[in-house]
Amino acid sequence: MTTHKLNPLIIALDVATGREAFGLVGQINAPDLFVKVGMQLFYSEGPALVHKLREQGIKIFVDLKLHDIPNTVKGAAEALAGMGISMLTVHCAGGRAMLEAVREGVEKGASLDERPLIVGVTQLTSTTEQVMNEEIGIPGSIEKAVLHYACLAQSSGLDGVVCAAKEVPLIKRTCGSSFITVTPGIRPAGSKRHDQARLASPQDALRLGSDFLVVGRAITQAKDPVAAYQAVIKEMNEVV
Numbered sequence: 001m002t003t004h005k006l007n008p009l010i011i012a013l014d015v016a017t018g019r020e021a022f023g024l025v026g027q028i029n030a031p032d033l034f035v036k037v038g039m040q041l042f043y044s045e046g047p048a049l050v051h052k053l054r055e056q057g058i059k060i061f062v063d064l065k066l067h068d069i070p071n072t073v074k075g076a077a078e079a080l081a082g083m084g085i086s087m088l089t090v091h092c093a094g095g096r097a098m099l100e101a102v103r104e105g106v107e108k109g110a111s112l113d114e115r116p117l118i119v120g121v122t123q124l125t126s127t128t129e130q131v132m133n134e135e136i137g138i139p140g141s142i143e144k145a146v147l148h149y150a151c152l153a154q155s156s157g158l159d160g161v162v163c164a165a166k167e168v169p170l171i172k173r174t175c176g177s178s179f180i181t182v183t184p185g186i187r188p189a190g191s192k193r194h195d196q197a198r199l200a201s202p203q204d205a206l207r208l209g210s211d212f213l214v215v216g217r218a219i220t221q222a223k224d225p226v227a228a229y230q231a232v233i234k235e236m237n238e239v240v
């Protein structure tokens, strides 16, 4: 499993073209880059882009948030795992049989010594409690819903979950410290909140126990992405 020695800062490459993606990674040019290729970039550039990034020694999180019948996600997970990536996502809302199928697919597709981490999306960080209650139809608090999915993910063989930083302590207390938490919705002081609802600063996310911080627009849309990346790293390094 590719758990260890991954950079805890994941850059979300939410850009339209490979050219823009390579422009950004070339500018930042850090030795241990860990980037997220999401729907926009993967759907436009495909697996070829993943292979090209890998050739540069970059670690890759492919975030396609799988959510379909078990047989379909199993095949998708197998194909993704065969690309030599380090992390992938699936929606916990698909239920146990689907989550177990992703795990099976990953094990089938991955090489023996290296399988990607599988993390389950709990409640999107753009979702408020009101939206979850009134539109999605899940009653109660966000924390309770997120914890429910975290427990389901763990008992279905996933390595961790994607959640908001504030929810990390409860998940770690319940599922154990080795159950991985990946937290988007990260905003360094002074940056725009955009469409995110459940936010945290890089320092707060680390202090709350988050294992991986996902940062997109605060870096990729900054006037100076290199300075923005370095500022986040500096902020993270200040947390003892």
Ligand SMILES: O=C(O)c1cc(=O)[nH]c(=O)n1[C@@H]1O[C@H](COP(=O)(O)O)[C@@H](O)[C@H]1O
Residues within 6 Å of the ligand: 012, 014, 036, 038, 063, 089, 121, 123, 124, 125, 126, 162, 163, 184, 185, 186, 194, 196, 214, 215, 216, 217, 218
């Ligand atoms: O699975 C994810 O990565 C994800 C889950 C979630 O709940 N919220 C969330 O924002 N993300 C992703 O994290 C990234 C956040 O981007 P920024 O808001 O620009 O930092 C985007 O690529 C989202 O697709």
